[in-house]
Amino acid sequence: MRPMIEDIEVRAREELFINIHPIQAAGRLTPEAMKAIISYGDGYSTCDRCRKPFRLDKISRPPINDFHVELAEFIGMDHARVVPGARRGFQAVVSSLVEKGDSVIVSALAHYSEFLAVEAAGGVVKEVPLNPDSIIAGEGTAQKIEEVKHETGRFPKLIMMDHFDYLFGNEHDIHGIAKVAKDYAIPFLANCAYSLGVMPINGKELGADFLVGSGHKSFASPAPSGIVATTDEWADKVFRTTKMVGDVTGRRFGIKEVEMMGCTLMGSNLIAMMASFPRVRERVKKWSEEVEKINYFVDEFLKIEGNKVISEMPRKHTLTKVDTTGSFDKIARTHKRRGFFFSDELKKRRIVGGFAGATRQWKLNTYGLSWDQIRYLTCAFHDIASKYGINVA
Amino acid sequence: MRPMIEDIEVRAREELFINIHPIQAAGRLTPEAMKAIISYGDGYSTCDRCRKPFRLDKISRPPINDFHVELAEFIGMDHARVVPGARRGFQAVVSSLVEKGDSVIVSALAHYSEFLAVEAAGGVVKEVPLNPDSIIAGEGTAQKIEEVKHETGRFPKLIMMDHFDYLFGNEHDIHGIAKVAKDYAIPFLANCAYSLGVMPINGKELGADFLVGSGHKSFASPAPSGIVATTDEWADKVFRTTKMVGDVTGRRFGIKEVEMMGCTLMGSNLIAMMASFPRVRERVKKWSEEVEKINYFVDEFLKIEGNKVISEMPRKHTLTKVDTTGSFDKIARTHKRRGFFFSDELKKRRIVGGFAGATRQWKLNTYGLSWDQIRYLTCAFHDIASKYGINVA
Numbered sequence: 001m002r003p004m005i006e007d008i009e010v011r012a013r014e015e016l017f018i019n020i021h022p023i024q025a026a027g028r029l030t031p032e033a034m035k036a037i038i039s040y041g042d043g044y045s046t047c048d049r050c051r052k053p054f055r056l057d058k059i060s061r062p063p064i065n066d067f068h069v070e071l072a073e074f075i076g077m078d079h080a081r082v083v084p085g086a087r088r089g090f091q092a093v094v095s096s097l098v099e100k101g102d103s104v105i106v107s108a109l110a111h112y113s114e115f116l117a118v119e120a121a122g123g124v125v126k127e128v129p130l131n132p133d134s135i136i137a138g139e140g141t142a143q144k145i146e147e148v149k150h151e152t153g154r155f156p157k158l159i160m161m162d163h164f165d166y167l168f169g170n171e172h173d174i175h176g177i178a179k180v181a182k183d184y185a186i187p188f189l190a191n192c193a194y195s196l197g198v199m200p201i202n203g204k205e206l207g208a209d210f211l212v213g214s215g216h217k218s219f220a221s222p223a224p225s226g227i228v229a230t231t232d233e234w235a236d237k238v239f240r241t242t243k244m245v246g247d248v249t250g251r252r253f254g255i256k257e258v259e260m261m262g263c264t265l266m267g268s269n270l271i272a273m274m275a276s277f278p279r280v281r282e283r284v285k286k287w288s289e290e291v292e293k294i295n296y297f298v299d300e301f302l303k304i305e306g307n308k309v310i311s312e313m314p315r316k317h318t319l320t321k322v323d324t325t326g327s328f329d330k331i332a333r334t335h336k337r338r339g340f341f342f343s344d345e346l347k348k349r350r351i352v353g354g355f356a357g358a359t360r361q362w363k364l365n366t367y368g369l370s371w372d373q374i375r376y377l378t379c380a381f382h383d384i385a386s387k388y389g390i391n392v393a
Numbered sequence: 394m395r396p397m398i399e400d401i402e403v404r405a406r407e408e409l410f411i412n413i414h415p416i417q418a419a420g421r422l423t424p425e426a427m428k429a430i431i432s433y434g435d436g437y438s439t440c441d442r443c444r445k446p447f448r449l450d451k452i453s454r455p456p457i458n459d460f461h462v463e464l465a466e467f468i469g470m471d472h473a474r475v476v477p478g479a480r481r482g483f484q485a486v487v488s489s490l491v492e493k494g495d496s497v498i499v500s501a502l503a504h505y506s507e508f509l510a511v512e513a514a515g516g517v518v519k520e521v522p523l524n525p526d527s528i529i530a531g532e533g534t535a536q537k538i539e540e541v542k543h544e545t546g547r548f549p550k551l552i553m554m555d556h557f558d559y560l561f562g563n564e565h566d567i568h569g570i571a572k573v574a575k576d577y578a579i580p581f582l583a584n585c586a587y588s589l590g591v592m593p594i595n596g597k598e599l600g601a602d603f604l605v606g607s608g609h610k611s612f613a614s615p616a617p618s619g620i621v622a623t624t625d626e627w628a629d630k631v632f633r634t635t636k637m638v639g640d641v642t643g644r645r646f647g648i649k650e651v652e653m654m655g656c657t658l659m660g661s662n663l664i665a666m667m668a669s670f671p672r673v674r675e676r677v678k679k680w681s682e683e684v685e686k687i688n689y690f691v692d693e694f695l696k697i698e699g700n701k702v703i704s705e706m707p708r709k710h711t712l713t714k715v716d717t718t719g720s721f722d723k724i725a726r727t728h729k730r731r732g733f734f735f736s737d738e739l740k741k742r743r744i745v746g747g748f749a750g751a752t753r754q755w756k757l758n759t760y761g762l763s764w765d766q767i768r769y770l771t772c773a774f775h776d777i778a779s780k781y782g783i784n785v786a
Contacts, residue, residue: 004456004459004460004463004667004670004671005425005667005668005670005671007455007456007459008429008455008456008664008667008668009454009455010432011432011433011435011438011441012432013441014435021437021440021441023436023437023440024435024436024437024438024440026436027435027436027437028435028436029434029435029436032398033434034431034434036401037430037431037434037615037661038427038430038431039403039404039405040404041422041426041427041430041615041665042404042407042417042420042421042422042615043416043417043419043420043421043422043608043609043610043613043614043615043616044414044416044417044420044609044610044616045404045417045615045616046616047414047416047417048404048406048414049749061402062400062401062402063397063400063401066397066400067397070397084477084478084481084617084658085477085654085659087654087655088477088654090654091654095513108639108641108642110639112635112646112649112655113654113655115635115637115639115644115646116635116637116646116649116651116654116655117654118637119635119636119637119651120488120651120652120654124637125637125639125640126640127639127640127641127642128641129641215436216436216437216659216660217436217437220436221436222430222434222435222436222438222660222661222662223436223437223438223439223659223660223661223662224477224617224658224659224660224662225436242505242508242509242512243512244508244509244511244512244517244518246501246503246508246518246520247518247519247520248501248520248521248522249501249520251508253505253508253509256505256509258509258512258513259513261478261480261481261484261506261509261510261513262480262505262506262509265477265617266478266609266616266617267609267615267616267617268430268615268616268661269615269616269617269662271401272434274397274398274401275398275401277397277398278397278398356442
């Protein structure tokens with residue numbers, strides 16, 4: 001039997017490198033969250049003082065109940081719950097609203113976990129195509145709703161759209177889509193996995209009936225962690241409490257919410273979210289500076305001959321898809337390390353997080369880097385280009 | 394706005410006290426797990442080297458794939474997955490097997506999360522009553538199946554039974570129930586939340602089609618974490634991969650498993666499970682000593698006049714329900730601190746984890762205490778009894 005524990009490396013890439021991994025940037029723990037997981041790592045650590053009515057979000061020491069109230073307020077919704085990842089938020093909403101054979105409108109860039117949530121409920125996804133700018137807008141959504149109605153005879157049961165998508169990090173027209181949803185009286189879930197926790201988000205202002213966020217993606221929290229929130233109108237549906245009665249014992253567990261499976265996100269992950277919350281609350285106010293930094297970076301990046309940015313320009317998000325087929329990939333074609341030459345060069349300069357070996361289309365994320373780090377990153381790219389004889393304007 | 398972070402106390406009860414909390418004992422982190430969460434706390438920490446086919450349980454650095462294989466072997470099943478808590482394991486199995494209106498056989502001591510899993514799928518729980526020894530046996534299960542058939546015209550779709558229940562910590566006749574399940578050809582889920590990780594468990598020997606365990610309850614892991622495992626026969630059903638196709642883009646995510654919502658338990662929780670695994674593997678071999686210790690404790694506990702043990706005797710599990718109505722509760726009735734006098738006295742002696750204020754029926758768990766701690770615990774109970782004039786034999 002292998003002593004597997006020795007194969008678990010000490011992970012130190014945030015300490016030793018500049019990490020531009022597309023999905024890791026905004027999930028790095030704050031120092032407070034790190035302290036919290038050390039203190040609350042043990043299994044049922046949040047249950048020390050669980051009292052009536054015996055539900056996690058009602059616990060007052062540590063102040064889990066206050067956190068739930070303040071979290072809902074922070075994101076402009078009436079009710080919030082924490083769940084093991086955004087996907088469990090999709091699952092809860094879809095499972096509450098969608099019956100077998102029902103249609104759910106999603107984006108042509110929908111995350112796969114949205115597909116799975118619909119599939120698990122027996123529904124069918126109906127994608128809204130991107131407009132020529134690679135954006136989902138209200139118009140396309142309305143058109144798709146009509147098509148679904150025409151094709152199936154019934155309106156879709158839910159519209160689920162990404163605020164920023166996982167592929168390009170493009171901003172989609174949530175306001176326009178929300179307006180269409182309202183016109184058709186179809187409930188609307190805004191997937192804010194890439195926005196809630198990094199920029200100011202107000203669900204009601206967005207026009208969302210449901211808001212989903214990711215702790216490990218954008219809330220400086222450990223995986224799995226996520227947020228699902230809703231309005232007074234929908235809370236009784238999605239956060240409905242159990243009605244099941246034991247036929248022999250007559251037992252009822254009335255306070256437990258069915259879709260939450262009772263108590264939701266427990267333990268160190270929850271306490272870490274709570275511990276990161278004050279900093280998250282502050283950091284969203286500085287989003288415009290994050291956007292400024294990514295735009296500075298891509299402007300410099302585009303000075304390298306052959307480089308392209310596939311995401312919308314100017315950037316509205318730090319997650320960005322680029323194309324280096326006309327630059328670094330040309331080198332890769334004849335280099336003995338192939339595409340790895342590029343990740344090697346970055347790593348030598350203490351930069352990690354690009355997809356190792358990729359020199360055509362790949363993603364990066366500059367969230368949370370300081371201006372010094374951004375400038376260093378920029379220089380590193382120019383430097384590698386120069387080293388291999390690629391022109392830098 | 395309240396500086397909520399200052400209200401999060403540093404949790405140190407495992408360092409400063411003997412903790413007899415009923416559900417916390419076997420979820421305390423190992424030192425290895427503690428190191429693991431410090432190293433892997435950041436959100437998507439497990440995804441540094443995610444390569445094709447892009448699924449968590451296929452990642453080889455850290456050795457997540459090996460862990461899955463060895464975990465399945467350790468529990469005597471063909472396939473294992475990690476999930477955010479045992480309840481997400483129930484949900485996955487029930488959602489795969491149960492349609493609206495279907496019956497699911499559960500125990501009269503079923504955990505509420507089993508109720509919720511059935512309710513979420515639109516099913517109905519049918520409880521098997523306890524026999525006079527407060528045990529669920531094969532006989533009662535068979536009888537209940539017949540009743541359900543008689544009442545609804547259809548056989549139940551699933552039998553879901555607790556190996557040890559949450560209330561008494563009694564051992565139920567999993568072998569007998571499994572045999573009945575086989576006779577009726579009804580799939581059988583063994584809920585081993587209180588056994589997997591503390592005692593040797595072999596799912597196939599138990600006759601289970603599905604095995605569910607809890608990381609934060611019994612596998613020395615942070616919450617939420619859990620295990621769901623199955624046989625070759627059922628793997629394609631419960632771990633079925635997505636068939637959904639994007640109608641516009643033609644996108645498929647074929648490798649992702651629907652009930653797992655794609656990638657399952659990520660991040661520090663998973664790595665902590667992996668880090669605790671070698672010790673868990675060893676500690677299950679010492680289960681008989683844990684049983685010896687709880688029996689020593691209850692024997693001494695029963696020397697206090699008026700004390701009772703409600704759980705089956707002799708104890709087969711460290712989780713135990715006791716009744717002190719005839720002893721400490723008599724004192725509580727006239728004490729100015731009421732029932733809190735008892736928790737005060739325990740706390741003075743550096744013992745925590747009983748339900749504060751409870752002096753009638755309450756639960757404790759001695760799992761993981763050393764012999765010295767067990768003897769100290771015993772003395773503390775005798776000492777408190779003597780102090781208040783209760784006879785100790």
